[in-house]
Structures are given as structure tokens and as C-alpha cells.
Amino acid sequence: MYLNNIVEAIGNTPLVKLNKVTDGIKGTILAKVEYFNPGNSVKDRMALKMVEDAEKAGLLKPGGTIIEGTSGNTGMGLALAAIAKGYKCIFTMSDKQSKEKQDILRAVGAEVIVCPTNVAPDDPRSYYSVARKLNQEIPNSIYPNQYDNPSNSAAHYETTGPELWEQTEGKITHYAAGVGTGGTICGTAQYLKEQNPNLITVGLDTYGSVFKKYKETGIFDENEIYPYKTEGIGEDILPKNVNFDLIDLFIKVSDKDAALMTRRLAKEEGLFVGWSCGSAVYGALEYAKEHLKEDDTMVIVLPDHGTRYLGKIYNDDWMREQGWL
Ligand SMILES: Cc1ncc(COP(=O)(O)O)c(C=O)c1O
Structure with a gap:
């Protein structure tokens, strides 16, 4: 088994x-x-589901890139799903999160972009905004947006x-x-x-x-x-x-x-x-x-x-x- x-x-x-x-x-x-x-x-559960639902909806295609703002754990779940299914990952994270969380995500092959914590969510520097912008710029990418998905x-x-x-x-x-x-x-x-x-x-x-x-x-x-x-x-x-x-x-x-x-x-x-x-x-x-x-x-x-x-x-x-x- x-x-x-x-x-x-x-x-x-x-x-x-x-x-x-x-x-x-x-x-x-x-x-x-x-x-x-x-x-x-716990985030593995929803990360896998967000990826599989995006595949079913035709939003995520072979060779695609998953872009997400994450405090670390969702990123880990997404990275594991991406490895199993053959996608790339880019994660934005606020600088208050443990350094270990960044290193862990890089260890499983993700690109990590660290953004300032103490800016408003709609500030272009926030980890929410940076993720959204990358999603617009990178072809064949998805932004699962765990907050609203x-x-x-x-x-x-x-x-x-x-x-x-x-x-x-x-x-x-x-x-x-x-x-x-x-x-x-x-x-x-x-x-x-x-x-x-x-x-x-x-x-x-x-x-x-x-x-x-x-x-x-x-x-x-x-x-x-x-x-x-x-x-x-x-x-x-x-x-x-x-x-x-x-x-x-x-x-x-x-x-x-x-x-x-x-x-x-x-x-x-x-x-x-x-x-x-x-x-x-x-x-x-x-x-x-x-x-x-x-x-x-x-x-x-x-x-x-x-x-x-x-x-x-x-x-x-x-x-x-x-x-x-
Ligand atoms: C360490 C940790 N605890 C709790 C939560 C909260 O879970 P949820 O986002 O499902 O409300 C999260 C989510 O990011 C987390 O990373």
C-alpha cells in the first residue's frame, strides 16, 4: 500500500x-x-482544494504559475500541490513572518517575495497588492486568493x-x-x-x-x-x-x-x-x-x-x- x-x-x-x-x-x-x-x-487541505478547483475551472493549465500572498503555511501546501502536479510558485509574504517560513518555502522550490507588514492592505507595497500585480503581469498564472476563495x-x-x-x-x-x-x-x-x-x-x-x-x-x-x-x-x-x-x-x-x-x-x-x-x-x-x-x-x-x-x-x-x- x-x-x-x-x-x-x-x-x-x-x-x-x-x-x-x-x-x-x-x-x-x-x-x-x-x-x-x-x-x-492545516493549510495543506485548502491549498490542494484551491489548486484542484482552479484546474477543474480551466484556470490553471500545464506549466502555469501559482501566485499567493501567504503567512507561510498556505504557501507550503500550494508548493506541495505544485510539485505533485507540475506548476511553479511565487509567494508574497509580510516581513513579520518567521524567517524559517521563508526558508521552508524556498526549500520546496518556491520564489518568495518579502513585503512590508505595516502598510495598508491597498498600499501597492502590501503583500496582497504585490501578489495581485504579479498575477496580472505573468501569463498563465493564477492568484487563488485564500481570503475570498x-x-x-x-x-x-x-x-x-x-x-x-x-x-x-x-x-x-x-x-x-x-x-x-x-x-x-x-x-x-x-x-x-x-x-x-x-x-x-x-x-x-x-x-x-x-x-x-x-x-x-x-x-x-x-x-x-x-x-x-x-x-x-x-x-x-x-x-x-x-x-x-x-x-x-x-x-x-x-x-x-x-x-x-x-x-x-x-x-x-x-x-x-x-x-x-x-x-x-x-x-x-x-x-x-x-x-x-x-x-x-x-x-x-x-x-x-x-x-x-x-x-x-x-x-x-x-x-x-x-x-x-
Ligand atoms: C499558523 C496559522 N494559524 C491559524 C490560521 C488561521 O486559519 P484560517 O486562515 O483557516 O482562518 C492560519 C492561516 O493562515 C495559520 O497560518
Whole structure:
């Protein structure tokens, strides 16, 4: 028994009970450990789906180029799909992302263009704008645009949702995930809420992001936008993949609380995961402490692997520089 290529290894990741960081919490807390995907992140699922849907729509032809703005993980998934199917990749990335993420993408054959973080999304220097411009200039190229591409949510509706329903034997009552493009939380939530309309979804947001206030007031407040360090979640835009009707509430988690929880997950649970995993667990457990009952089962998505953050949250000197140790 073998797989025909590496992208066939995407999905069917394990669901692992959290035992230590959940001290004092009623109910069962399970982690969907997405670093078991071949690109080490949840993004493999939607990257493959965006490529396959573009092929089906006739937008991506042999020898084509995939151009995307990515915080790193989507790029990795796209690069693996491109290798399996014979495409080129060019990725734009903001300069706040870990250096490791750039190196990883170059290692799998992609061209990486680093753009400034602290410019408005519509500034021509932003990683969104640069990706769009390259797409216009390069013939036979596609710009999947993970923020607004419905294939992103669809990948999770088709895979992550059914996996969680089966793995929990329908016992899942709460689902928590960080929100970046919104694809993970909304695609999965749509499937799970169809199975159990009482299921509660908790979206994890960062300070410096617009989501929580928008959900609570309907106001896109530019004053909510300021630089933060956590990678992968929170936005200064409203991606089409965020369907606010499918997210029951948002909790904001600070960079520091997320970093410290991520380190606890590694030490106490043996889960060497990425920074946004700490955001997800910290925020979800805040909710669980107050609301979860004995019979409840909460699943928290852990999006990526710790290797991508060795120079940051897993580096004691860096942590001390931030004043977090
Ligand atoms: C590390 C990390 N965590 C969380 C997310 C959020 O997932 P989604 O974009 O599906 O909302 C991302 C997406 O970029 C990510 O890279």
C-alpha cells in the first residue's frame, strides 16, 4: 500500500485529548493536531482544494504559475500541490513572518517575495497588492486568493468537518479555532452545525484585529487595527471566507498569553505546535472554564508545527527580549 504522491497524505489527522493544561475544566477537551499533514499545517487541505478547483475551472493549465500572498503555511501546501502536479510558485509574504517560513518555502522550490507588514492592505507595497500585480503581469498564472476563495472553506466542509464528526462519534458540542482567512472555522462549522444545530463555535482573535468588534457591533473599526506579533490569525480586512453567522463568539488572546500557552503545550502535552495553537487553546479554555459541562466535548484546532517558531517563542532569549519570561 502506498500513496501516489505526497498530497495524498493530506487530512485524516489525529484527535488528541489534552490532559494537563485543562486542569480544573469540566468536559473533554480534544486537539485536532494539524501538523500531521505533510506540509505540517492545516493549510495543506485548502491549498490542494484551491489548486484542484482552479484546474477543474480551466484556470490553471500545464506549466502555469501559482501566485499567493501567504503567512507561510498556505504557501507550503500550494508548493506541495505544485510539485505533485507540475506548476511553479511565487509567494508574497509580510516581513513579520518567521524567517524559517521563508526558508521552508524556498526549500520546496518556491520564489518568495518579502513585503512590508505595516502598510495598508491597498498600499501597492502590501503583500496582497504585490501578489495581485504579479498575477496580472505573468501569463498563465493564477492568484487563488485564500481570503475570498470559496474552495478554502469548502476544503474544511468536505474533510475537517466530517473527520471531527466521525472521530468524536457525533459527541462534539463545541468547536474552537483561530480565525485568519476564516476557512478553517467556517467550513468545518458549517458541516458540524448541519449535523448538530446546537453546536457552539468559538473564534479566536488577536488584539490588533477587526473580527471581534465587527461580530459584536457590525462596525469595521480601524482603531482596532494595530501591529501584533502572533502569526496566522487576526486580520485588518474582512475576508469573504469569514461567515460571521457561523461563528457564535470571538475571544481575543494576547501575543504573550498565546506564546506562554504554546510553550506549555510542548512541555506538558508533548505537542510541539505553532504560536496560534497557544492562542486557540488559551482562548478556548477561557470559554471552557466558564461554560463547559461534564458531558461536553470541545475540539480545538492546532494549525501548525513548532519548528516554524524556533527563532521566536521557543527561543528563551527572544522571549526575554519581549519581557515574557
Ligand atoms: C499558523 C496559522 N494559524 C491559524 C490560521 C488561521 O486559519 P484560517 O486562515 O483557516 O482562518 C492560519 C492561516 O493562515 C495559520 O497560518
